[in-house]
Amino acid sequence: MSGYSHSPPGYGYGYGYGSASPPANPHKNQAGRGGYPAPAPSYGSLFAALVPSVFPPGTDPEIIACFQLADQDSSGFIDDKEMQRALSSYNQRFSLRTVHLLMYLFTRTNTRKIGPKEFAALFYSLKSWRGAFERFDRDRSGFIDANELRDALLSLGFAVSPVVLELLVYKFGKTGGKKRAIEYDKFIECCLTVKGLTEKFKEKDKAYTGVGTFTYEEFMLTVLPFLIA
């Protein structure tokens, strides 16, 4: 399992997210596969230039090849449309909105460019999320329903309450017949949103009390990047 997830995941509505006790080392997954970059959460960096990076040692050659093919001018960065094309050749088709959200969450900048290190982390996370989606889409319909979404999020380390779950399905689901169901692209957008907001909240709740305090400025700068571009 990749990403910044709790192991084992807790399920406390009273607390609200993940495990009630902090992981022994929240960065333990970051050294190798499935690592999620954690740049300093400086709000001033929202429009800062992305720092050049290299692939971490041991990166899957498939990922390196995928990046290099997309980076046609060998600048060391790929942009949003290049990333959309690169991922689609690996059966990961996303709207530009989802690509923008991916880029924002893995670079923590609004530059809409991504370098090798962040791209590798993103690629591993997508692989893990694709796995979760396929595992919980038991009837292989290409859609998951509310209960399956709850279980999939839980397997990724995010415990959401029934009200939040209902809102997620409402926001990310399509109405098919009587009930709403979520397809793969929207599932990824949903995972990114829950993961991103939860991490932003945790920055304000370092002691895992379940309560976070924001100034108005912090609140606005936390929320606005998740809105439609």
Add this chain to the structure above:
Amino acid sequence: MSGYSHSPPGYGYGYGYGSASPPANPHKNQAGRGGYPAPAPSYGSLFAALVPSVFPPGTDPEIIACFQLADQDSSGFIDDKEMQRALSSYNQRFSLRTVHLLMYLFTRTNTRKIGPKEFAALFYSLKSWRGAFERFDRDRSGFIDANELRDALLSLGFAVSPVVLELLVYKFGKTGGKKRAIEYDKFIECCLTVKGLTEKFKEKDKAYTGVGTFTYEEFMLTVLPFLIA
């Protein structure tokens, strides 16, 4: 000036929004024109049925006629597409996304239906925002730039910092030539977002300290409704 705005608007970055001192009576604008409905901010009501309402005494007959024309089955409610059509006949053309955000913020439910009282409040607010847009679009280009957006938001009672302003222009602006500019539909979406998020924050900062405390559940339920539907 309509809506839940401070008078006179303050401009304190340190504090972050509106006037540094609470208005004597924050509900003073709600009795008559330009009033903004303030249903109880209960998170349980997100999916509750919308309560039937009637037009407040003294409502402009034009607004009543507009609503009744749209409410073809005389149910007392109009839905998202009916509202989109009704507003467009008054030169207020919006994407369905903006219509959904309008409906959410003026009903505080996700029912995507709106009744007479909420429709009247919404109509008055739009009139006021249209006025602000036209006042600040000095060259009548149909677009406003970052400085004009800052002044327009300020005239509506919302003081945003330079970093928040930059993010708003980035999110809601289109790139035209070298600089980003915001057209009317996106300006309304921007106003709704700033207004909605600011009001949500104020619910957590009733003493106007500039700091708000959220549980994880409250944080998620505050932010998610503003995401794309």
